[in-house]
Amino acid sequence: MQSVVPWTGSSLTVLWRLLLRATCPQVTPLESPVEAWRRPGSLGVVPRPSTLPEGPDPGGAEAVDSLKEYAVRLLQELSNKEQQSVRLTAALEQLKMQLSVSSHQQGLLYKDYLSEKTEWQKEKETFRDLRRKLEEQQQVDAVKVQEFNELLAALQEDPEEARRRLGEARRSVTLLKVNEARLRRRHAALLESERRLRSENATLREESSRVEAAVTQRTGALQRHKDIAAYRMAALQKALDRSVPLAALQAANGQYAELTGRYGALLLLQAGGRAHGTALLLEVGHDHTGTAGEALCMLCSSVHSHRV
Numbered sequence: 001m002q003s004v005v006p007w008t009g010s011s012l013t014v015l016w017r018l019l020l021r022a023t024c025p026q027v028t029p030l031e032s033p034v035e036a037w038r039r040p041g042s043l044g045v046v047p048r049p050s051t052l053p054e055g056p057d058p059g060g061a062e063a064v065d066s067l068k069e070y071a072v073r074l075l076q077e078l079s080n081k082e083q084q085s086v087r088l089t090a091a092l093e094q095l096k097m098q099l100s101v102s103s104h105q106q107g108l109l110y111k112d113y114l115s116e117k118t119e120w121q122k123e124k125e126t127f128r129d130l131r132r133k134l135e136e137q138q139q140v141d142a143v144k145v146q147e148f149n150e151l152l153a154a155l156q157e158d159p160e161e162a163r164r165r166l167g168e169a170r171r172s173v174t175l176l177k178v179n180e181a182r183l184r185r186r187h188a189a190l191l192e193s194e195r196r197l198r199s200e201n202a203t204l205r206e207e208s209s210r211v212e213a214a215v216t217q218r219t220g221a222l223q224r225h226k227d228i229a230a231y232r233m234a235a236l237q238k239a240l241d242r243s244v245p246l247a248a249l250q251a252a253n254g255q256y257a258e259l260t261g262r263y264g265a266l267l268l269l270q271a272g273g274r275a276h277g278t279a280l281l282l283e284v285g286h287d288h289t290g291t292a293g294e295a296l297c298m299l300c301s302s303v304h305s306h307r308v
Contacts, residue, residue, distance in 0.1 A: 151165075
């Protein structure tokens with residue numbers, strides 16, 4: 001195998017011409033091994049360079065061998081690059097999966113951190129409250145210890161004075177116990193009174209609610225009765241305005257009947273040709289007509305005054 005020689009522009013031109021002239025018939029047989037080598041699943045075996053036919057130019061044969069070897073090396077490097085690219089792609093996918101897993105684990109760790117931080121805050125508040133209570137208890141204990149020391153010092157100085165103070169303390173304790181019992185009894189009595197008052201208050205509230213409901217219902221019924229009565233009174237007033245008194249109506253009917261009878265008699269007299277009787281009847285009828293007219297006027301005035 002010969003080493004690859006770097007080619008210049010003029011050398012490549014000459015070589016290209018030589019290849020066109022000497023190696024064109026061998027290009028087609030060389031393509032099939034290269035294509036077979038490029039197919040996926042090939043074993044990656046470098047094909048052997050084909051032998052040139054007898055009689056070509058020795059310089060052209062060497063150039064063809066060099067080009068074949070250079071092409072094979074380029075194809076081998078291309079195959080290596082493709083394999084390296086596949087390996088890098090697989091490694092990249094693996095790294096992506098690892099990154100996703102790491103992100104998920106980081107989220108879980110952050111969630112655990114937040115929960116633990118919350119618990120730690122609660123425990124911190126609990127310990128702070130406990131510390132405050134212990135400090136308060138310590139202050140109370142310090143005061144008690146100081147009082148005890150003072151009492152102990154007083155007992156050591158003068159026994160009689162200590163006995164006197166002890167007696168006074170006993171009397172004070174007894175008085176306080178009596179007052180406590182009295183206050184307990186008063187407190188129990190107040191609690192019982194409060195319970196009774198609460199019960200009475202609840203009863204009064206229920207009674208007030210029932211009375212309010214009854215009053216509301218009765219008020220509604222009275223309001224409806226009032227509306228119905230007002231409507232009936234209005235209807236009766238309208239009917240009364242359109243009506244006439246019975247006595248006035250009977251008087252008017254009697255007068256009308258009397259006038260009708262007299263008018264019929266007058267017609268009969270006129271038909272008989274009695275002039276004197278006619279004049280007399282006319283005079284009498286005139287008198288009665290005036291009386292009837294006055295009666296009708298009085299009737300109308302009475303009806304009008306009744307309407308007013």
